[in-house]
Amino acid sequence: MKAAVIRFPGSNCDQDCHLVLKEFGFATDYVWHKEDSVAGYDLIVLPGGFSYGDYLRCGAIARFSPVMKSVIEQAKRGVLVMGICNGFQILCESGLLPGALIRNRDLHFICEHVRLRVDNTSNPFLSAAQVGQVLNVPIAHGEGSYTADAATLASLNAEGRVLVRYCDINGKTGDATNPNGALENIAGICNATRNVFGLMPHPERACDAHLGSTDGRVFFQSILATLGKAQAA
Amino acid sequence: MKAKVIVMPKRSILDPQGVAVRDAMRHHGLPGAQSARVGKMIELEVGGATEAQLHEIARDLLSNPVVEDYELVIEK
Numbered sequence: 001m002k003a004a005v006i007r008f009p010g011s012n013c014d015q016d017c018h019l020v021l022k023e024f025g026f027a028t029d030y031v032w033h034k035e036d037s038v039a040g041y042d043l044i045v046l047p048g049g050f051s052y053g054d055y056l057r058c059g060a061i062a063r064f065s066p067v068m069k070s071v072i073e074q075a076k077r078g079v080l081v082m083g084i085c086n087g088f089q090i091l092c093e094s095g096l097l098p099g100a101l102i103r104n105r106d107l108h109f110i111c112e113h114v115r116l117r118v119d120n121t122s123n124p125f126l127s128a129a130q131v132g133q134v135l136n137v138p139i140a141h142g143e144g145s146y147t148a149d150a151a152t153l154a155s156l157n158a159e160g161r162v163l164v165r166y167c168d169i170n171g172k173t174g175d176a177t178n179p180n181g182a183l184e185n186i187a188g189i190c191n192a193t194r195n196v197f198g199l200m201p202h203p204e205r206a207c208d209a210h211l212g213s214t215d216g217r218v219f220f221q222s223i224l225a226t227l228g229k230a231q232a233a
Numbered sequence: 234m235k236a237k238v239i240v241m242p243k244r245s246i247l248d249p250q251g252v253a254v255r256d257a258m259r260h261h262g263l264p265g266a267q268s269a270r271v272g273k274m275i276e277l278e279v280g281g282a283t284e285a286q287l288h289e290i291a292r293d294l295l296s297n298p299v300v301e302d303y304e305l306v307i308e309k
Contacts, residue, residue, distance in 0.1 A: 057297055064294070093297065100299040102242075103249050147246060147300060181247070 001026045001227050003043040006071065006087075008033045008062045013048035013084065013204065020204045021045070024220045033065040042227050043080045044071055046087025048140070048202060058101065058143045059089035068094055080124055080223060081196045085141055088188070088198030097191055097198045098156070099148030101141075105181025109142040113212060114179055116187055116201060117167040120160040123190050124226035125197045128218050134171045135164070135215040137201040139179060139187075144200040146182040146189075156189055164188040164199060234279050235308040236287055240296045241272035272301070 003026035005017045014030060021028040021043075031038050033051075038044055051062035062068065068090070075081045075096055083091040091097040104110060118126055118133045129135075148156070156162050165185040168177045173185040180200075188199025203216030242248040250271040258266035275295055279287065287305055296303040 056295070060294065060297065092299075098299075100297055102246065102300055105247070105249055107249050107253055149245075149299070181249070 001043070001224065002041045003028045003045060004031045004038050004041040005029070005045045005047055006031050006033060006038065006067055007047075008049065008051035008065060008090075010051045010053055011047050011049035011086070013086075013202065016202075016204045017045050017047045017084070020207045020216075020220060023207070024224055031067060033062065033067045036066045036070060038067055038070045038074060041074070041079065043082065043223060044074060046071070046081070046083040046090050047204075048085030048087060051086055051090065054086075054143075057093070059086060059091075059093040062086075062090045063093040072096060075191075075196050078193065078195050080227070082125065082219075082223070083196075083198040084202055084204065085139075085144070085200055088200055089143065091196060091198040096196050097189060098152045099146055099183075099189070101143050101200070102145050102147055103143050104141070104145050104179075107142075109140075110144075110179050111138070111140040112179070113138045114187075114201065115167050115169055115171075115177070116164040117171045117173065118163070119165055120163050122160060123163060123194045123197065124223055125190070125219055126163055126222050128222040128225055132171055133218075134167060134169060135206075135218065136213040137203055137206045137216050138213075139201045141180070141200055144182065145180040146186040146200070148183060153183060156186075157184075159192065161190050161192070161194075162186050162188075163190055163197065164201070234282060234287075236277045236279065237306040237308065238275045238277065238287075238291045238295050239272060239304045239306070240275065240291075240301050241270060241303075243300055243302055246300050
């Protein structure tokens with residue numbers, strides 16, 4: 001399995017992603033944002049960070065990076081694309097995912113472990129999880145409040161494209177367990193063809209017991225299982 | 234050509250910065266402060282561009298139509 005971690009100027013979770021992917025057995029390359037091709041990979045990860053200093057809007061400038069044209073092409077061909085935190089913002093800005101991420105409700109940069117409820121497992125990124133499973137994964141963002149218009153929200157819900165929501169330890173969602181004001185506690189969504197996934201929390205930071213949680217591993221286990229099945233078929 | 238692009242959060246989107254500014258105005262002795270909204274203004278100097286091209290830039294790069302509206306003011 002081959003994975004690419006895209007590096008933008010200002011990416012800062014690229015090494016964490018690289019480390020975890022390698023641990024899971026992916027032959028992993030860094031791909032610089034000025035490259036014009038990211039072809040030949042089974043998985044493309046857009047890591048967290050502050051691409052281009054978050055100038056203008058988070059992810060707005062990264063979207064016009066040379067490499068993003070190729071990421072969009074690969075996504076349209078069905079390659080798995082996962083955007084974490086700033087990567088999620090870039091996916092929304094580039095139109096691969098609907099909606100947008102705006103300033104947190106209380107304006108604070110929030111860096112803490114949160115609980116996520118798995119709402120859908122019919123996708124390559126959480127196929128190894130259980131619906132209703134509660135995961136302990138950290139967030140670290142200032143602009144992670146997901147928003148979308150009513151029609152988009154309705155189709156996300158109807159098509160089971162909200163994969164994870166912020167919740168309490170019992171899986172209950174609501175205002176009290178919504179760290180950033182995201183619409184309906186949305187923490188991560190996928191596209192209509194279910195091969196592009198963006199989420200604000202950082203699963204790569206929850207893959208080692210020393211870091212306080214290993215609940216992030218299920219995302220990478222799911223991806224591996226999905227790709228393994230695809231290869232065997 | 235000189236132009237200004239004014240980008241504002243859509244009315245339907247909660248603007249937490251605006252709320253914080255409004256609250257600060259109240260704390261500064263203006264209890265009647267009802268609303269404040271925070272956007273941005275971008276000044277451009279561009280050679281050889283049409284108005285349509287500037288609209289395209291304002292829509293696709295300078296603003297995010299999902300959450301923001303823009304106004305393009307061409308100065309000369």
